[in-house]
Amino acid sequence: MTGAGAALVIVGYALRESLRRRVFLVVLVLTVGFLALYGLGTYFAFRDVESFVPPDKNILDPKAFTGATVFGLAMFAVLFLGSVVAIFLTLGVVRGDAEAGLLQPIVVRPIGRRTIVLARLAGAAVVSAAYALVVYGLALAITAAVGGWTPDHVVGPALGLALAVVTVAAISLFASVFMSATAQGIAVFMVFGTGLTAGLLSQIGRALDSGSLHTIGRVATWLLPFDGLYQAGLHALISSTGGLTGVALQLGPFGGAEGAGPLLVLWAIAYTALVAGGAALAFSRRDL
Amino acid sequence: MTPSPDSVALVARGVGKTYGRTTALGGVSLEVGHGELVGLLGPNGAGKSTLTKIACGLVRPTSGTVEVGGRPAGTRTARGMIGYLAELFRFPRWMTADEVLVLHQRLAGSGGAASERAELLALVGLFAAASTRVEAMSKGMQQRLGIAQALVGGPRLLLLDEPTSALDPAGRGIVRELMGELRTRGTSVLLNSHLLSEVERVCDRVAILNEGRVVTEGRPADLSRPRGVEIEVDGGTRLYEGATREDVPRIVAELVASGERVYGARVLASTLEETYLEAVGGATG
Numbered sequence: 001m002t003g004a005g006a007a008l009v010i011v012g013y014a015l016r017e018s019l020r021r022r023v024f025l026v027v028l029v030l031t032v033g034f035l036a037l038y039g040l041g042t043y044f045a046f047r048d049v050e051s052f053v054p055p056d057k058n059i060l061d062p063k064a065f066t067g068a069t070v071f072g073l074a075m076f077a078v079l080f081l082g083s084v085v086a087i088f089l090t091l092g093v094v095r096g097d098a099e100a101g102l103l104q105p106i107v108v109r110p111i112g113r114r115t116i117v118l119a120r121l122a123g124a125a126v127v128s129a130a131y132a133l134v135v136y137g138l139a140l141a142i143t144a145a146v147g148g149w150t151p152d153h154v155v156g157p158a159l160g161l162a163l164a165v166v167t168v169a170a171i172s173l174f175a176s177v178f179m180s181a182t183a184q185g186i187a188v189f190m191v192f193g194t195g196l197t198a199g200l201l202s203q204i205g206r207a208l209d210s211g212s213l214h215t216i217g218r219v220a221t222w223l224l225p226f227d228g229l230y231q232a233g234l235h236a237l238i239s240s241t242g243g244l245t246g247v248a249l250q251l252g253p254f255g256g257a258e259g260a261g262p263l264l265v266l267w268a269i270a271y272t273a274l275v276a277g278g279a280a281l282a283f284s285r286r287d288l
Numbered sequence: 289m290t291p292s293p294d295s296v297a298l299v300a301r302g303v304g305k306t307y308g309r310t311t312a313l314g315g316v317s318l319e320v321g322h323g324e325l326v327g328l329l330g331p332n333g334a335g336k337s338t339l340t341k342i343a344c345g346l347v348r349p350t351s352g353t354v355e356v357g358g359r360p361a362g363t364r365t366a367r368g369m370i371g372y373l374a375e376l377f378r379f380p381r382w383m384t385a386d387e388v389l390v391l392h393q394r395l396a397g398s399g400g401a402a403s404e405r406a407e408l409l410a411l412v413g414l415f416a417a418a419s420t421r422v423e424a425m426s427k428g429m430q431q432r433l434g435i436a437q438a439l440v441g442g443p444r445l446l447l448l449d450e451p452t453s454a455l456d457p458a459g460r461g462i463v464r465e466l467m468g469e470l471r472t473r474g475t476s477v478l479l480n481s482h483l484l485s486e487v488e489r490v491c492d493r494v495a496i497l498n499e500g501r502v503v504t505e506g507r508p509a510d511l512s513r514p515r516g517v518e519i520e521v522d523g524g525t526r527l528y529e530g531a532t533r534e535d536v537p538r539i540v541a542e543l544v545a546s547g548e549r550v551y552g553a554r555v556l557a558s559t560l561e562e563t564y565l566e567a568v569g570g571a572t573g
């Protein structure tokens with residue numbers, strides 16, 4: 001059988017299996033719950049700022065301010081939920097399944113171990129990225145419908161989030177080669193938290209004008225690029241918003257975002273390939 | 289180069305495997321001829337599973353080589369020639385028996401379609417359970433499904449690691465019949481087992497492994513060596529060591545001629561079990 005044919009069989013198997021997991025239902029419920037809350041929160045936020053009349057709309061636009069703030073929150077939720085999906089789709093893929101005895105019957109078939117690993121990553125990446133895009137789109141639609149506001153850039157942040165979720169899937173898959181399912185889940189969530197903290201550190205460093213803190217944060221952000229991609233997405237939301245609104249948002253709760261050039265995107269793609277390649281290499285040498 | 293059809297199915301030469309400080313295999317050489325059924329016996333921890341896993345590419349040997357059908361074990365071509373049933377395995381709980389076989393037909397590149405699946409399920413006595421989910425199967429049913437899975441695509445070499453450990457007597461009977469069927473098809477089999485009587489009945493040849501080495505090897509009949517003849521006379525029983533079945537008429541005639549009354553004669557042979565216990569020194573792992 002050709003490599004591509006085998007890969008498709010594995011992807012199909014992995015997708016069917018993930019649909020069977022109870023976590024899938026949990027994610028669906030969480031998503032619906034989040035979107036409902038988001039709709040409600042957005043409605044009240046926009047209603048409350050309506051009464052606020054700024055001296056000059058060019059200086060501070062309450063609608064843009066509110067929209068960017070709530071949508072920034074939604075983006076964080078997309079990153080978080082998308083990462084949960086990415087992690088659970090790659091949970092126990094190698095060591096966990098090997099310990100359960102599920103992997104051996106498949107590995108002895110005439111398909112490459114690399115094909116198995118890469119197919120499982122491809123399956124997880126496609127599903128979690130699609131999930132992130134759908135939730136992003138729904139949050140965007142809710143914001144536009146309820147508040148009448150849309151961000152300056154729509155596509156860039158969406159793709160950035162999708163890519164961020166794919167890097168989380170790659171990290172999780174890599175961990176699955178070495179850890180059993182529970183340890184893997186915990187470790188990857190810790191890594192995820194570390195990435196977010198690093199992003200925060202970098203911002204605090206910038207705000208306090210602490211060069212070293214900023215540098216530490218920056219380095220960590222490049223080591224775990226999902227946070228950088230998310231920050232870049234936030235930045236792009238209001239990158240064309242001028243006046244005091246833009247300034248105020250830059251310093252807002254989630255708006256301390258840093259822009260990132262195409263270099264970060266290229267790096268995130270290369271990073272995913274490197275991590276996936278590392279996972280495939282480690283798996284091909286492993287005794288089962 | 290395609291391997292010639294009469295080349296040996298499996299050759300292991302000086303295979304060693306260490307896990308950290310544990311030596312699982314210390315230089316094992318073994319052959320399974322084309323169409324031959326070889327039983328691998330040995331106490332717990334002897335290295336049977338390790339050798340099987342090396343043969344199907346799950347584990348990499350520390351030293352030595354293993355070839356399947358003339359190809360290095362673990363390569364894609366070699367894996368394409370084998371069917372494997374692991375000692376500890378599981379199929380996805382949500383799949384039906386038929387779906388498990390569909391998955392493995394695709395992975396093995398078997399064009400056998402529905403007729404192959406039906407035939408295999410019938411062969412292991414699971415025909416009526418084709419649409420039963422794995423989670424609803426007993427352990428023995430899962431093991432039979434595992435055997436059917438190993439046969440998908442008609443492998444040239446079958447590696448079975450304790451395939452009957454969960455089977456009831458009827459299930460074992462099915463497997464015995466299956467071995468006979470495989471023999472007529474010319475499939476080679478390496479069978480790991482703790483069930484000496486079963487191995488004795490179905491295998492052409494037996495290798496006994498202990499502490500990672502082959503300690504005894506041969507045909508079951510040769511391993512069950514004659515140990516003498518026991519004759520019951522008035523004064524009790526007399527043992528004629530080294531005597532065989534052929535010696536019985538002569539011994540009895542001599543005894544009768546010398547005025548003894550003979551009540552019975554018994555040919556003693558060491559069973560495979562005795563040979564086994566002798567070979568492994570009573571080791572239990």
Ligand SMILES: Nc1ncnc2c1ncn2[C@@H]1O[C@H](COP(=O)(O)OP(=O)(O)OP(=O)(O)O)[C@@H](O)[C@H]1O
Pocket residue numbers: 307310311312330331332333334335336337338339375
């Ligand atoms: N993954 C592993 N890591 C460390 N040691 C291992 C590993 N697998 C096997 N061993 C050791 O290698 C030796 C051989 O094990 P193996 O499973 O091959 O024995 P076996 O003959 O199949 O035994 P059993 O009859 O109990 O199935 C044992 O000492 C075992 O502890």
Ligand SMILES: [Mg+2]
Pocket residue numbers: 336337338375449
């Ligand atoms: Mg074993």
